[in-house]
Amino acid sequence: MDATIPGTTLFDGDQAKKGYALNKMCFSFNEEANRQAFLADEEAYMRRFGLNEQQAAAIRARNVLQLIEAGGNAYYLAKFAGIFKLDMQDIGAQQTGMTKEAFQAMLNAAAHQ
Amino acid sequence: MDATIPGTTLFDGDQAKKGYALNKMCFSFNEEANRQAFLADEEAYMRRFGLNEQQAAAIRARNVLQLIEAGGNAYYLAKFAGIFKLDMQDIGAQQTGMTKEAFQAMLNAAAHQ
Amino acid sequence: MAKIIGGVGTSHIPAIGGAIHKGLQNEPYWKPFFGGFPPIHDWLATARPDVVVMFYNDHGLNFFLDKMPTFAVGAAAQYVSADEGWGIPTQPPVQGCPDLSWQLINTLVEREFDIVSCQEMLIDHACTLPLKLLWPQSGDDWPVRIVPVCINTVQFPLPKASRVYALGKAVGEAVAAWGSDQRVLMVASGGLSHQLDGTRAGHINKGFDLQFMDSLLTNPEWATQFSIHELVEKTGTQGIELLMWLAMRGSLTAAGPSVRKVHSNYHIPISNTATAVMALEV
């Protein structure tokens, strides 16, 4: 429909349909008991929410771009990242293929745009 | 604000504020386990939802007009009435102070308005 | 483009579910109600809808006062009919039509309707009974998929009649613009006049109901002249479910300026309600 924005996936109806189970699992991580249950048995926890293989593989890989590709929504995925104490610069670096230092430098440089 | 309609309580913000705990309890009766828990220990179940004394008394009395006065909403109260297998003519009769037969006759007569 | 074939409005009294379950359709109490449907069954057999847009009001099953929408649009792949607490039988799950759901959601937000989208949704008797009434032979496989559109009648302020009519118009336009060869039936589930609560319980207003049904043919915006307060005064606290009929009628405007009545029936009372069914062809 819309012209795409480079490097950007809008979380629209198509993504929402694709990612429902994945996002529902991530939403559950608002509760500590659920985070612990996930850490105790990741595979069982994913099965409970009915993740498909693409989603399960992206979770296992802790790969944000793959998670987005599998329908993940940034707001819910942040709760998954939080389990591993990843900060937003870790996540930015992973997605852009930069080192964390290079990503931080890019952010700093934006002040001089 | 609005001119009142005789014999009618609109479930507006004032009612919604007043009745929140009562309606939340009634909403829980969508589930069989909750209906059973209520029947097993009515007082404990009401305490769990934080009903005030006016609401608890109306529940004990199974009195629909008192339940409305205490902030109850017709859609949620219906689930409370359902526990006791009261049908809508029982409830109509109780509220209008008629016998069930007289209430039914009034409904039938509406066909000849 | 998708084709709107017409609309049906029908009552949805919970007791209907029990009567169907017990096979009481031909009993003297029930026959004047169920007798309204066979001509509509015949029409549907010819019109062959694939998808139903179901304008209905939730009765405290899917929505509570913690998150009470004005308008909600279902976007699930399947809708589960759940226990409502009164012992009426549940129905088999109904398949959704996510493509049409998102067509509606995208169009409605573009048109400045501030809807709630629901990718998971429990459906109550108001959503399932019209299906059971329109397709009584269906077993576990419903012959149609659905997109539920839920309109708040639980908590005031309710949306104005004119707003609900406008919602219906926008829904109809979204369906008409849907890139699909599916045939779509608009269903309104609710009413007509009745009041369950208060010392006015049992209120029925035959004169208004008949005028309202007639207006859907002759002057579809007629009821939008009334405030919600006036409509409740005339039709009862639950009679306000006629808003569903207004939305359905609004949606048919996308298919043409006028409608033809296939069949209608009006009967007092079932339970505490003035019941009605009406099928409109575009």
Next chain:
Amino acid sequence: MAKIIGGVGTSHIPAIGGAIHKGLQNEPYWKPFFGGFPPIHDWLATARPDVVVMFYNDHGLNFFLDKMPTFAVGAAAQYVSADEGWGIPTQPPVQGCPDLSWQLINTLVEREFDIVSCQEMLIDHACTLPLKLLWPQSGDDWPVRIVPVCINTVQFPLPKASRVYALGKAVGEAVAAWGSDQRVLMVASGGLSHQLDGTRAGHINKGFDLQFMDSLLTNPEWATQFSIHELVEKTGTQGIELLMWLAMRGSLTAAGPSVRKVHSNYHIPISNTATAVMALEV
């Protein structure tokens, strides 16, 4: 009648919560951000708001995709700050102002905004951090009560910028018509440009941000010329949180044709975000 004293827009990056908790406000990384607030604290000490209308976006705490509102208005007596899963500290509960909530809900539905009303609502960092930034000395007793107004930025379609501005105007008019002697501050929580997801993560647009902030003084409807898609392109997938600022600015129109800037500050970066704070007096 109630008095609108003005508005504040501020960023709400979760890491701010940690920095406050650890007392890092004067560290080199944080000082350029926290340094923007003292002049606003001075203004608030004089303006003495009693109630805050908080335009914010939920970050997947209170709302899930099963019931995703476009616009939601809180109507609770108290709002609980809950665990969001990332380990940022929760805040003490915040008292609500149900009278003003219902004034908003009644007015908005009358004005054909199809809001969701929420008598129970968990609030996240986007709702609590602005309070902590504006009243850093508050302990367990916040000096204000709140009415949260939540705007969807999670799932597309998002409401159009023009619709959000109109929502803000209607909210302002509802507050101005509220029969109360309370003093009301409008707060926008969000932005400015940032993007957390995708290979464009780290996108920041200083030029647009500064133009946007300026427009709130000189031409408040300026940003409504852009589609949501254009705004995301310019500001990032989370930069779209600038919608909150638009709603806040719209709400101030109820108090007069223009606003005076009390103070503003803009700093890049905190976390991945171009941060801003701006206080406007009416």
